[in-house]
Amino acid sequence: KLPYQPPNSDGWSYHKDSPQSLPPTKSLRFLNKACIIQNPKDLTADGIATDPWSLCTVEQTEELKALIRVLPLWSSGIMMSINVSQSSFPVIQASTMDRHMGSSFQIPAGSFAFFTIAVIALWVILYDRVIIPFASKIRGKPVHLGVKLRMGIGLVFSTMAVVVSAIVEHARRKQAIKQGLLNNPQAVIAMSAMWLIPQYCLHGLAEAFSAIGQNEFYYSEFPKSMSSIAASLFLLGMAVANLLASLILSTVERVTRNGGKEGWIATNINQGRYDSYYWVLAIMSFVNLFYFMACSWAYGPCVDDTAKNEPKTSDSIDTIEELQRARSVVVERQSLFKSLPS
Incomplete structure (x- = not known):
């Protein structure tokens, strides 16, 4: 077991550019072994690692740590994308x-997806x-939020959106059965489609908060x-969510079709149980x-939480500009994805 590097001692760590860089952090410290110089033969005469696969720089190690730390929170956002991907059912x-x-x-x-895009832009x-x-x-x-x-x-808004979707679909199916249209999925029931707008708006708020966040x-x-x-x-999360x-859809359909019964996701929406x-x-x-x-509790405070109480410096201004750019990028991407056919 390698001891933790003493403070103010850079001699044990491999830095690519400057030997005076910061030492590796204590978080996920088991990864620090990858950047600790255990033998002088690990470096060439020019100070370059003889085998980059066995000796990494501190910067590379910290980048991997940053990626590993955000993965749990990243995975928690996939569920929202799963809910948003159900866009064909409201149509x-x-x-x-x-x-x-x-x-x-x-x-x-x-065209009802317009309300989602409008809510994102308006918010x-x-x-x-x-x-x-x-x-x-x-x-x-x-x-600052x-x-x-x-x-x-x-x-929370994403959860509310699917709850509202379930309630509206239950009411729609009930009206279809009441009007004798159980076996006629092409017929138009006497219920306004404007009841679908709240769920679209809630999905828009969910994306405005979570996706941009x-x-x-x-x-x-x-x-x-x-x-x-x-x-x-974030786009990777959307791709995983679609898969x-x-x-989930195929599993629900397979399970609910047992015994020769009509599955929940039936071709005839009035006979199915989309709700x-x-x-x-x-x-x-x-x-x-x-x-x-x-995941949020385990992650602890993030840079955004600590930086808001500190005076603005040139670095913080650069960070703010990057965050603003990230916000504009995600809005553009959301509009692009919503404009694609289902």
Whole structure:
């Protein structure tokens, strides 16, 4: 077992550029062995590692630590993306409901996602330009919502969205059965499709809080050398969420079809039990909230929490600019993904 490096002693650690760099941190200290020089033969005469696979720089070790530390919180955000990826079901629901606004105009079934994008854009504008300045003026000091708090609020909104989806679908199916349309999934029932708007708005709030919060969290926690990883980590979560959503859907369909019965995810939406499927997602989302809280507690304070109480320096200004760039990037990406066909 290697002893921990004494303070102010850089002789044991391998630094690529400057030997006066900071020593490795104590977090995940079992990884520090990768950057500790155990034998002078590990370095060439020029101070370069003879085998980069057996001796890493402190910077590389700390980058790996940063990535490992955020993975639990990253995984807790996948559930929100799973809920958002169920975009085809509301389209099917809307196609069986009255989508008229007024006497002549009818909203296309696939255009209800506009409300999600509108809520995201509206919230970003209000948060930066109205809510935060107004709250700061009332309290007499700068007000700031931490990134982990925003991520948690986003997960709460995501859970609320699937709960509302389940309630609305239960009411829609009940009306279809009441009107004798159980075997006619193409018929339009006497129920306004505007009842779908709340769930779209809640999904928009969930993404506005959690998605943007996640991106700002990654940008603030990773060193600048990992900016590309920070930019792609949220998209990786969306990709994993799509795979898991397919797995959950196929599993629910297979389990509920036992005994030759009609599964929950039936071709005929009136005969299926899409509301029960939404409740499954709601339960998973509720459990995920506790998982997120555990991960957040285990992670401890993040850079965003400690930096807000410190005076602004050139480095902090650069960090703020990066966070603002991350926020604009995620809004653009969300708009792009929402514009793609389901």
